[in-house]
Amino acid sequence: MDAEKTENRSLMFGLIAIVVVTLLLAIIGFVFMREPDEIIEGQADATSVRISGKLPGRVVELMVSEGDMVKAGDTLVHIHSSLAEAKLMQAEAMENVAAAQNQKVDAGTRSQIIQAAAELVAQSKAGATITRKTYDRMQRLFEQGVVSEQKRDEAKAAYDAAVAAQQAAESQLSLARSGAQKEDKESAAALVTAARGGVAEVESMLEDQYLTAPCDGQIDQIYPQPGELVSLGAPIMSLLKIDDKWVTFNVREELLSQMKLGDSITVEIPALDRMSAKARIYYVRDMGSYATWRATKATGDWDSRTFEVKARTTDQIPDLRPGMTVLYRKK
Secondary structure, eight states: HHHHHHHHHHHHHHHHHHHHHHHHHHHHHHHOOOOOOEEEEEEEEEEEEEEOOOEEEEEEEEEOOOOEEOTTTTTTEEOHHHHHHHHHHHHHHHHHHHHHHHHHHHOOHHHHHHHHHHHHHHHHHHHHHHHHHHHHHHHHHHTTTTTHHHHHHHHHHHHHHHHHHHHHHHHHHHHHOOOOOOOHHHHHHHHHHHHHHHHHHHHHHHHHGGGEEEESSEEEEEOOOOOOOOOOTTTTEEEEEEEEEEEEEEEEGGGGGOOOTOOOOEEGGGGTTEEEEEEOOOOEEOOGGGGBBBBOSSSOOOBBBBEEEEEEEEETTOOOOOOEEEEEEEE
């Protein structure tokens, strides 16, 4: 009986000790332990420029590879288009035809035509002179009663016809000497201008045979391979502007109190050995109804909208690549 009582007493003291230790641990945990920081996860991004041209054709040569660093003005790709070159030949031929026509109009009537018109005027003047003399002679004979009135009228009609022919010949000579009309000259000049515009249009397309980098950056992706056909405006490659990087966070509106426009925040980059960096928020925008967190309770809760928050690091981080995870710990 004494042994049993001793054993029961030992068990009781053990239970009491366990309870006391548990209570002490609970009190220590309540006093010293704190709620972990809430983490907002974002992603690094950079401006991407798509390289494309207005010349449909075949990719002849790629001067760069994915990952290459390029400077503004560096040649990236050569595109050949036999169709565009044929159109250029056609446009240049049309320009030559229009220029020749315009030159012909400006030069006026050929000298042979003017000479022929002048000879016709001289011939008509000679005819008018002869018929005038004949008419005068008939008039005198009619007054003397030698010839009839009909003969005199026939001579007068012949003289009038000769005068009319002389006037017509002089008009033809004047028209030949003056050349084309003003409207004809303006029309010919307009045709030359239109033809030159066609040549300039094709030449501007052919300028895109060699596409160059619009800015400094890194070649991100190349879409076609040498020998493939590309259409008008099709993207050939994308260029990352490495110096223009930012971090994007999708934040619920109740967390915006710590991520206000213009605020400076501290972010963490796990891929760079959990590197810490300062960043300034420069953009906050509502993402729309599709990104709204809907309330699950009928009462006591509300819909929470999501905002897109963008921030740029105050210092350049060359190793920060688009797509890397960036963390912000809510305080």
